[in-house]
Amino acid sequence: MNIFGNEEEESQVNDTRIISNSLGIDLGTLNTVIAKPSGDKFDLYQIPSVVAVKKDDPSEVLAVGEEAKKMLGRTPEDILAVRPLKKGVIENVAQAQALLIKAMQIGIEEGESVGRIVIGIPGDSSEVEKNAAEEIGRKAGAENILVISEGLAAAIGAGLPIAEPNGTMVIDIGAGSTDIVIISLGGINDIETVRCGGDDIDNRIVELVAEKYNVAIGIHDAESAKIEVGMIHCSEQLENLSVEVIGKSLETNRPKKVVIDSMLVADAVEPFMQEIVDGLNVILERLSPELMMGVYNNAVAVGGSSRLRGLKERVFDEISIPIEVSDDPMTVVAKGTAIVAAEPLALEPEVRLRAMK
Numbered sequence: 001m002n003i004f005g006n007e008e009e010e011s012q013v014n015d016t017r018i019i020s021n022s023l024g025i026d027l028g029t030l031n032t033v034i035a036k037p038s039g040d041k042f043d044l045y046q047i048p049s050v051v052a053v054k055k056d057d058p059s060e061v062l063a064v065g066e067e068a069k070k071m072l073g074r075t076p077e078d079i080l081a082v083r084p085l086k087k088g089v090i091e092n093v094a095q096a097q098a099l100l101i102k103a104m105q106i107g108i109e110e111g112e113s114v115g116r117i118v119i120g121i122p123g124d125s126s127e128v129e130k131n132a133a134e135e136i137g138r139k140a141g142a143e144n145i146l147v148i149s150e151g152l153a154a155a156i157g158a159g160l161p162i163a164e165p166n167g168t169m170v171i172d173i174g175a176g177s178t179d180i181v182i183i184s185l186g187g188i189n190d191i192e193t194v195r196c197g198g199d200d201i202d203n204r205i206v207e208l209v210a211e212k213y214n215v216a217i218g219i220h221d222a223e224s225a226k227i228e229v230g231m232i233h234c235s236e237q238l239e240n241l242s243v244e245v246i247g248k249s250l251e252t253n254r255p256k257k258v259v260i261d262s263m264l265v266a267d268a269v270e271p272f273m274q275e276i277v278d279g280l281n282v283i284l285e286r287l288s289p290e291l292m293m294g295v296y297n298n299a300v301a302v303g304g305s306s307r308l309r310g311l312k313e314r315v316f317d318e319i320s321i322p323i324e325v326s327d328d329p330m331t332v333v334a335k336g337t338a339i340v341a342a343e344p345l346a347l348e349p350e351v352r353l354r355a356m357k
């Protein structure tokens with residue numbers, strides 16, 4: 001089968017497959033990012049990780065990406081708009097496959113050959129989860145498929161010196177999960193995954209607003225407020241910003257205006273930040289002294305949630321390691337996978353095995 005589902009094209013794909021038509025895909029909980037190498041740059045595309053399916057047969061996919069996202073919360077009774085990944089993990093194979101096919105259609109024009117496809121998945125994924133990711137890739141038409149850890153991909157995309165023996169650290173805070181990865185000699189030395197991310201913050205904002213104001217707000221409004229005024233408690237005095245949101249009064253069922261400020265968002269982030277700090281402490285406890293200097297000099301935060309103000313200060317307060325926040329935190333994993341896809345030697349076999357640890 002090829003990505004366009006035509007047998008004639010399939011043989012063409014197999015005969016003429018070239019590495020230049022390769023794609024890197026970050027199959028995320030909230031967003032799927034596609035990076036296609038183009039000279040020394042990348043063409044980048046992003047689609048929401050949402051599919052619309054029939055309620056009575058969730059394997060029957062009706063729409064994918066933007067079109068499906070528009071249906072969230074507004075679908076007729078017989079249609080469901082769902083996310084195929086939960087907390088970074090493929091929850092429904094048929095739906096994830098539909099998402100991947102869409103991603104490949106976006107990155108590779110109809111009739112073009114399919115080169116190597118590299119998919120980033122959370123670093124602590126089980127063998128079963130890795131096999132599922134490979135399987136959906138193959139079923140989507142990519143025979144030359146490689147699954148690598150998102151943390152390693154992020155380090156490659158961020159241009160960190162991954163081949164050095166000194167060690168680097170990547171903290172990837174996404175929508176559904178957070179990976180803390182130590183890399184040295186081109187492979188993963190250690191990894192700790194915390195199964196929470198921006199989605200948990202949004203849910204907690206909704207809960208806090210209900211507790212504080214007796215008002216129910218929508219999850220998307222909570223996310224927008226977080227993006228606009230969000231911060232993390234830290235030793236630095238950061239500006240307390242605020243934004244107005246209209247919700248539904250739980251007393252009167254009427255519209256009611258509430259103010260969400262940075263302090264409320266920081267309170268919502270706190271339990272989740274504690275889990276990240278626990279993860280950092282665990283990984284530092286295991287870190288060999290030989291890698292400490294490299295990690296101290298090369299630590300980077302990626303993923304959309306790394307944009308929260310105060311992250312870098314809070315991490316330093318907690319573990320005395322300075323971190324850089326990537327300036328393209330939401331596309332860096334896809335860029336890293338695209339580099340590996342286009343460059344066959346980006347990961348030598350034994351390094352690749354470790355990358356897939």
Ligand SMILES: Nc1ncnc2c1ncn2[C@@H]1O[C@H](COP(=O)(O)OP(=O)(O)OP(=O)(O)O)[C@@H](O)[C@H]1O
Pocket residue numbers: 026027028029030031032087088173174175176177178197198199223226227228230302303304305306307308329330
């Ligand atoms: N400026 C911002 N401030 C805070 N959070 C943000 C900001 N921009 C995006 N986010 C959050 O980042 C998350 C999306 O990040 P990203 O695209 O890296 O996740 P993902 O790859 O879909 O998830 P995962 O890696 O967990 O599978 C969402 O929770 C979003 O609300």
